[in-house]
Every structure is written in structure tokens, then in C-alpha cells.
Amino acid sequence: MMAAGTAARNGKRVLLLEKNAQLGEKLKITGGGRCNITNYELDDRKLLTHFGDSQPALFSPFSQFSVKDTFTFFEKRKLPLDIQARNRVFPKTQRAYDVFVVMKDFIKKEGVNVQLKSPVIQINTQAGRISSIDTKTLRYTADSYIVATGGVSYPETGSTGDGFQWLKNLGHSVHQPSPDVVPLRSNDKWVQRISGTKLSFMKITFFCDYKKEFSETGKLLFTHFGLSSPLILNASRKVAKLLKKGYVHAEVDLFPDTDVGSLDKKVLRILDKNKNKDLKNTLYEITEKKLAEVIFDMLRLNDPHAKVHSLSAEDRKRLVTILKKIPITIDGLMGLDRAVLTDGGVTLDEVDTRTMQSKKIENLFLTGDMLHINRPSGGYSLQLCWTTGYVAGMHA
Numbered sequence: 001m002m003a004a005g006t007a008a009r010n011g012k013r014v015l016l017l018e019k020n021a022q023l024g025e026k027l028k029i030t031g032g033g034r035c036n037i038t039n040y041e042l043d044d045r046k047l048l049t050h051f052g053d054s055q056p057a058l059f060s061p062f063s064q065f066s067v068k069d070t071f072t073f074f075e076k077r078k079l080p081l082d083i084q085a086r087n088r089v090f091p092k093t094q095r096a097y098d099v100f101v102v103m104k105d106f107i108k109k110e111g112v113n114v115q116l117k118s119p120v121i122q123i124n125t126q127a128g129r130i131s132s133i134d135t136k137t138l139r140y141t142a143d144s145y146i147v148a149t150g151g152v153s154y155p156e157t158g159s160t161g162d163g164f165q166w167l168k169n170l171g172h173s174v175h176q177p178s179p180d181v182v183p184l185r186s187n188d189k190w191v192q193r194i195s196g197t198k199l200s201f202m203k204i205t206f207f208c209d210y211k212k213e214f215s216e217t218g219k220l221l222f223t224h225f226g227l228s229s230p231l232i233l234n235a236s237r238k239v240a241k242l243l244k245k246g247y248v249h250a251e252v253d254l255f256p257d258t259d260v261g262s263l264d265k266k267v268l269r270i271l272d273k274n275k276n277k278d279l280k281n282t283l284y285e286i287t288e289k290k291l292a293e294v295i296f297d298m299l300r301l302n303d304p305h306a307k308v309h310s311l312s313a314e315d316r317k318r319l320v321t322i323l324k325k326i327p328i329t330i331d332g333l334m335g336l337d338r339a340v341l342t343d344g345g346v347t348l349d350e351v352d353t354r355t356m357q358s359k360k361i362e363n364l365f366l367t368g369d370m371l372h373i374n375r376p377s378g379g380y381s382l383q384l385c386w387t388t389g390y391v392a393g394m395h396a
């Protein structure tokens, strides 16, 4: 949409072919329906450090359409933006749908001809150029072609990797897509049992073959398949590497700011206050209800109605240890269907990023998730879409 609207704004006659009955199906579900539209870092040098090896190739496109331009683009179209924690930017309305409406109105105003329910099935070439493209019923010809078919995550939104196959056929190298920014899978029964439980502040440490590897601090969400939250998504690339090496488990510290001694005192105070009550109920005062039940089970006290006063000093020490180190087996990553991003796409070396033009096919331009560019979650992906879409639209 950004590429089509930009080209049309520059006086080109533009046809946008969309496979779905509606445009922007993925855009509408971004950021849990809130759309993390960009990341507020106005210094390109700092911003681009988040794009790994692709950094040098991205200076030129970002000099043409930067984070500041994203703000101007949306705010000029009456969608004020709001900067939140970790520089993540959302529409003030907190609705991804409103971002979609801006894009839809943009292409309409610029006169883009949109054909819905029109999957492209083939790209035809002649003498090293694209000569035409086919849908089921029609053949279209144009001077330039922009492929913006996205990656392969959440295929129900329409991105099923069609573009990757076409580009391979056209001689491009396509890095095999694999899930990248993706939740973690745990088959531990208790994790599934407490699905929906959120921890607003904890520390998670990952181990490979019982050797400590790295820690992250922040929010955690237990799901019916394992663990999620922005922190987990961003850790998934490192965890994927550990999973290739050996057995991976994690330990969750529910009180990262409290050392064992202080936590023991805190627990003792709570237990003293509730001496004659059921231990299980008292644990609700220490942590979230469903998790407290799991912790109670982990204590293996044999009596489901054990009273607080029956807890030995040793049991209390075990309780404190569990609160600081809840063990979770990490069995893998979730698949492409649940990945926010896929690590894959057309090798950036084969694209002139000053124009987003293919170096192999002269009248072909590429944008967004088609490109193999690693980045974390936090608004960086959509910013790449706005930037590469604008540049492709300007030069196509």
C-alpha cells in the first residue's frame, strides 16, 4: 500500500493486485490489534544497529524515508502517534485498524486501482525483464512491478510465500524462511494449566545443558503452548541457537529485585501473619493465583490442606528457592503459523537498496517482509515496510 500510493502520487498509473477479499489483513492484527507502527529513534545510526548485517545497506532507504517521515505521514493524515515503553510507537487510538484506514484512504486518494480477490499466479519474463504477470483470468503488463507479498508467518492473513517461489524462479537467492520472532514451546503440563497468567515483572534465565546462557527481565505470559511476551519473542532467536546445541531449560525468578535473604524474610512475615490458614491460600498473597497453585504442587507436601504452621524451616527455604528459580523445560519454538516474523527472504545483496530495485531483473522492485533483514520486534518491521515501500514506490 505504501509503495502503490507513493508511485501513484508521483503520477504513475498503479494497479494493486491483492489475493484476499480485503487489503492489509496482517496489518490489522499487528501489535495485538494496537499496531506498533514504528520505533521512536530519530538517529538513523542508532536505529539501524537493530538490523544486524543489513545495517549498511539501509542508510540510503532510511535517508529517503525515516522514522520522522513515518510520524509526518500518519500525523498529517490525522492519526496521532503515541510513544510508549521501549520507544515503541502506537496510534493514540490504540487501534491497528485505524492505521489500515489511513493506508486505504491514502491509496484511494492517490488513485491506485485496487483489484481484490486477484491472486497473482505467475510472473513471465522476456530478455531479463518481467514482461507480464498472470492472475487466473487475466494477464497484465506494466513498465515496473513491485512484489510485496510478505513472508510466510500467519499464512491465514494471505502471506503464503508466493513471492519467494517466483523470485527463486527468476534467479534470486531466497534464504529459506524459518520462524524468527516467535513464542517458545514448553510441554510442561503446568505451563499449559496456567495459560493466560501474566507476570508483569520477572527475570528469566536460559540454560543449555544446565550451563547458564543469558537472562532477560520484564513481562512473561504463559500460554497453552508455552511462553510468550515481547521479551520472549525477542529472545527466541538466541533460544533457537541453544536448542540446536542441547537441552534447554529456563528458570523464572519472580522477585528479581530481592535477594534470597530478603525474600526469605518477606515470606516469613507473610507466613507468620497467616499461621492457621491453608498454605495454598496464603501463597496467593505471594504470587498470582494459578501460579501459586503450581508452586504449592512443586513443594510436594503430600497434604493438599497443609496449614502454614506445619511448614518446616526447610520447606520454607525450598519455597523461597522455587520463587527465585521456577524451572521450565523449553521444547522448541512455535512454528511459522505463530511467528511474528520469519527469518528468510531475498538476500539483500541482490537488491539495490537505494531504489529497492532487483539487481537481477531490471523492472522488478521488492519491499517489506520479502527481504531477508533480521530485526527484533518493537516496530522495526513496519518501519522497514514504510521505508522500503516508499523507496520502491518512488523509483519503480
Ligand SMILES: Cc1cc2nc3c(=O)[nH]c(=O)nc-3n(C[C@H](O)[C@H](O)[C@H](O)COP(=O)(O)OP(=O)(O)OC[C@H]3O[C@@H](n4cnc5c(N)ncnc54)[C@H](O)[C@@H]3O)c2cc1C
Binding pocket: 017, 018, 019, 020, 023, 024, 025, 026, 027, 029, 030, 031, 032, 035, 036, 037, 038, 118, 119, 120, 121, 148, 149, 150, 151, 153, 154, 157, 158, 159, 160, 161, 162, 163, 339, 340, 341, 367, 368, 369, 370, 378, 379, 380, 381, 382, 383, 385
Ligand atoms: C501477529 C503479528 C503481529 C505483528 N505485529 C507487528 C507490530 O506490532 N509491529 C511491527 O513492526 N511489525 C509487526 N509484525 C510484522 C509486520 O506485520 C510485517 O512485517 C508486515 O505486515 C509485512 O508487510 P508486507 O507488506 O511486507 O507483507 P504482508 O503484510 O504480509 O502483506 C502481503 C500481502 O500480499 C498479499 N499476497 C500474498 N500473495 C499474493 C499473491 N500471490 N497475489 C496477490 N496478493 C498476494 C497478501 O494477501 C497480503 O495482503 C507482526 C506480524 C504478525 C504476524
